[in-house]
């Protein structure tokens with residue numbers, strides 16, 4: 267059977283088939299400094315659809331669970347202390363190639379090494395306080411989305 271969908275219907279179908287979800291957090295430093303709206307504008311401007319978003323505050327234990335892959339690294343206590351130091355905006359984002367494209371938009375972990383125009387270059391201060399988180403692979407995205415959002419919030 268040949269499926270023919272002309273014009274915009276074709277592109278809508280293509281978008282749906284190729285779309286990918288990723289998980290992001292606007293971190294406490296960026297929220298404290300009032301950069302939330304500017305960062306969301308960067309994200310939407312780059313073509314991401316915001317599927318779910320909320321304001322949250324997490325405990326140190328919850329931050330340890332989220333960043334469990336880094337347990338034992340020298341920066342782990344500092345990282346989890348920081349992530350539980352104030353409100354954050356966890357969110358689920360969708361677009362074609364969302365995981366890699368968000369990482370590109372965020373810039374390098376250390377803002378001093380981030381490319382011009384990236385979110386970390388513009389809004390982050392240091393490697394420890396770097397404004398935004400983004401999933402690094404499909405499996406981590408699935409774990410991280412489930413850590414913060416219930417299925418019913420992800421329609």
Ligand code: ATP
Nearest residue numbers: 336341345374375393394395396398399400401402
């Ligand atoms: P994130 O997972 O938050 O999106 P990332 O994937 O760019 O950041 P990771 O290697 O996963 O970087 O590290 C997680 C977080 O731990 C970093 O965002 C950073 O805040 C902190 N971190 C990583 N390396 C260091 C370091 N050498 N010194 C201090 N903090 C660090």
Ligand code: MG
Nearest residue numbers: 399400401402
């Ligand atoms: Mg990471």
